[in-house]
Amino acid sequence: MSTDSTAHGxxxxxxxxHHFRDANQEYESGKQGIWxxxxxxxxxFGAILVGYSIFHxxxxxxxxEGAKSLDWKMGFINTLVLIFSSFTMAISISFVQKNQTKKAxxxxxxxxxxxxxxxxxxxxxxxxxxxxxxxxxxxxxxxxVGAEHANLGMYFGFYYCMTGLHGLHVLIGMGLITWLLxxxxxxxxxxxxxxxxxxxxxxxxxxxxxxIFLFPLLYLVG
Amino acid sequence: MAGNxxxxxxxxxxxxxAPMSTYFKVAGVLFALTFxxxxxxxxxxxxxxxxxxxxxxxxxxxxxxxxxxxxxxxxDNNMNRIIFSxxxxxxxxxxxxxxxxxxxxxxxxxxx
Numbered sequence: 001m002s003t004d005s006t007a008h009g010x011x012x013x014x015x016x017x018h019h020f021r022d023a024n025q026e027y028e029s030g031k032q033g034i035w036x037x038x039x040x041x042x043x044x045f046g047a048i049l050v051g052y053s054i055f056h057x058x059x060x061x062x063x064x065e066g067a068k069s070l071d072w073k074m075g076f077i078n079t080l081v082l083i084f085s086s087f088t089m090a091i092s093i094s095f096v097q098k099n100q101t102k103k104a105x106x107x108x109x110x111x112x113x114x115x116x117x118x119x120x121x122x123x124x125x126x127x128x129x130x131x132x133x134x135x136x137x138x139x140x141x142x143x144x145v146g147a148e149h150a151n152l153g154m155y156f157g158f159y160y161c162m163t164g165l166h167g168l169h170v171l172i173g174m175g176l177i178t179w180l181l182x183x184x185x186x187x188x189x190x191x192x193x194x195x196x197x198x199x200x201x202x203x204x205x206x207x208x209x210x211x212i213f214l215f216p217l218l219y220l221v222g
Numbered sequence: 223m224a225g226n227x228x229x230x231x232x233x234x235x236x237x238x239x240a241p242m243s244t245y246f247k248v249a250g251v252l253f254a255l256t257f258x259x260x261x262x263x264x265x266x267x268x269x270x271x272x273x274x275x276x277x278x279x280x281x282x283x284x285x286x287x288x289x290x291x292x293x294x295x296x297x298d299n300n301m302n303r304i305i306f307s308x309x310x311x312x313x314x315x316x317x318x319x320x321x322x323x324x325x326x327x328x329x330x331x332x333x334x
Binding site for chain 2: 013014016021022023024027028031032035036038039040041042043046047049050053054057058072076079080083084086087089090091094097098191192194198201202205206208209212213215216217220221
């Protein structure tokens with residue numbers, strides 16, 4: 001056992017609520033709930049993804065024109081940042097399970113920082129597009145931006161919906177990890193109780209997972 | 223760790239802790255595959271129609287690594303695996319029926 005255990009010398013114990021058979025059932029029930037929530041996440045992003053594929057099949061040239069205005073280097077850096085944040089989130093769970101609270105807190109802090117870097121890069125991308133007049137849907141003036149296709153606004157509708165919804169998830173994830181960080185420093189989590197860390201971890205990884213697909217879809221393939 | 227004397231205690235969790243080296247290896251693989259995606263993209267004119275499938279196959283491999291090792295599905299129970307796969311099954315149903323609808327449409331001109 002590590003020296004920076006939060007249990008103040010005592011072996012940390014699991015608190016099993018009366019409606020659960022044992023500690024393991026309580027843990028598994030919590031995790032099952034998170035996985036059910038993840039299914040709804042897949043379906044929400046999946047619906048937009050299906051819409052994108054269908055309209056991409058109908059207007060391939062228009063989507064190609066839209067994709068050209070994206071800088072793949074920005075998306076590439078964001079992919080690396082998000083993968084690194086997923087890694088730090090995963091190791092923070094491992095540290096909590098081993099009662100290494102201080103290391104877990106550092107890993108969580110790094111995860112929040114990576115999320116912030118991701119959002120900063122997103123902010124620069126968005127403001128650059130607004131500057132060029134590349135707004136979603138009917139707000140995009142095709143004549144003003146010199147677009148080859150009159151319906152270019154549709155591409156940016158998808159772009160802002162997908163990256164915006166994803167960005168919202170990053171912000172919510174950052175908030176949740178901040179909550180975890182506070183509770184970790186307070187000493188709430190240990191080798192017998194870490195289900196909130198595991199749950200938020202799974203949520204953060206799904207955010208990374210969605211970006212893994214959005215990056216080639218928006219920035220590379222177009 | 224809880225110690226072996228708690229082995230049969232219902233109030234004690236026995237977590238499966240993946241070794242730290244696994245996380246480092248998986249992160250390394252994910253970074254390498256991200257670079258591979260970008261390198262493959264540099265040849266997208268030569269690859270032609272294969273450029274998109276290659277990019278998505280790499281993405282799917284990355285997603286699998288995240289699911290198995292970061293999200294611990296490798297050591298999880300079958301129930302959670304089935305729950306998560308239903309999301310993708312429903313997504314496939316949505317895509318298939320939308321595609322069938324779009325490709326079977328016939329352009330009709332009003333005689334009026």
